[in-house]
Amino acid sequence: MNKLLAMEVFVQVVDAGGFTRAAENMKLPKATVSTLVQSLETTLAVKLLNRTTRHVSVTPDGAAYYERCVRILSDVRDTEESLSCTQLNPSGRLRVDAPTGLASEVIIPALPDFFARYPGIQLELGCSDRPVDLLEEGVDCAVRGGELEDSNLIARRVGTMHYITCASPAYLARHGRPAHPSELTRHRCVNYFSARTGKVFDWDFTRDGERIQVPMEGHIALNDSYAYTAAGLAGLGIVQMANFMLEPMIRAGRLVSILDDWANDPMPVHAVYPHNRHLSAKVRVFVDWIAELFPSHPCMGKSSA
Incomplete structure (x- = not known):
């Protein structure tokens, strides 16, 4: 058994709330995901998950193991990135979600610049005005307007909408x-x-x-x-x-x-990602790029037409 892969699979099952979604997020067969978690339980001699036909929940031992796995996997990624060129040349799949209008009118027209800087990143940009569940839907980072209500997210203010x-x-x-x-x-x-x-x-x-x-x-x-x-x-x-x-x-x-002599409350824009999701190099460079893009945009840097 590949212990690190099994740990990654277990964390993804917990984050996604089930084996099917975890398999989809990791692009692995569901049977492989199930087998790796079962192998972990056999090796550890503890039950990590309670399973029913409709629901997967974490046992007390599983919750403790989950927290350790998140820290260990984060340390491994930090080590790998510190010894490789991924910090300067990040690569791989990056799943981002953004409001439809903001994505279409501001982000997408500027993406040629992003890809010129980071050609190794494969961006999957979900466009919806519906707030997504980052963990359940396997989203690395989201751009959100308004005050944030989810305390499970780390947020960086990257701009303002007028x-x-x-x-x-x-x-x-x-x-x-x-x-x-x-x-x-x-x-x-x-x-x-x-x-x-x-x-x-x-x-x-x-x-x-x-x-x-x-x-x-x-x-x-x-x-x-x-x-x-x-x-x-x-x-x-x-x-x-x-x-x-x-x-x-x-x-x-x-x-x-109309009503041009009246001002409207500006809306803050944040880039958010989960507390327990490692801030990889590709997420970091995307957030930095967004933070550079928004204030320089001709509309997002002013308050009226």
């Missing part, structure tokens, strides 16, 4: 242009709701020390950035979205910015 309030010319021609945030309650507005909780996000406005938070009761709510933008273009109501999504449409005359 927001604009807009409407289509056709909508403004029909309903008029609000001069103050309080007038939004008399308008049709397009809401955005959390894919995780279903909560509809309020809108906020600040000017000269005055702060107004407007609870939006629009007739439509969406949870995808491109669908949300499409609703604004279709004249379904006023929208409030990150400026890197809306500024091209404002310049083209397809949307008109």
Whole structure:
């Protein structure tokens, strides 16, 4: 038995919550994953996992062994990287998840630069406005906007998103242009709701020390950035979205910015990864690259159109 491989498999089974997902993440046959964990249990003479047809859980002995395995595997990787060129030339598969709009409008257009720097990395970029479970889904790193709620993640702030309030010319021609945030309650507005909780996000406005938070009761709510933008273009109501999504449409005359003398709360952007996931060279260089990219982006470095 390859003891290090067996330990890696065991850690992945615990992280993923099952043998099937662990096998998929490691690109190994499920039978191999099961055999390696059973061999570990035989060698150690302890039961590491409780198994049922639908669920896998860690025994007390398994939990203690898991913590030791995570530390040992991390030390092994640190040693290997310190004695190799991977720190300067990282390579291999890197799974990253990012919000759809941020990935499409900011990250992907800049990727030629990333691959020119790190040609050995094979990037798998998941694009979704749904927050993923990094451990269960085998994600090395995620880019997330907003305040973080998961204490099991290590976070590095890498940028800031700024927001604009807009409407289509056709909508403004029909309903008029609000001069103050309080007038939004008399308008049709397009809401955005959390894919995780279903909560509809309020809108906020600040000017000269005055702060107004407007609870939006629009007739439509969406949870995808491109669908949300499409609703604004279709004249379904006023929208409030990150400026890197809306500024091209404002310049083209397809949307008109409103309430320009009011500021909206900026949203922090973080790169996150699990506490027990080794920060490999390829994750480190991607996070460093993102931290360099975002502040230099023409939209993410300013607050208005």
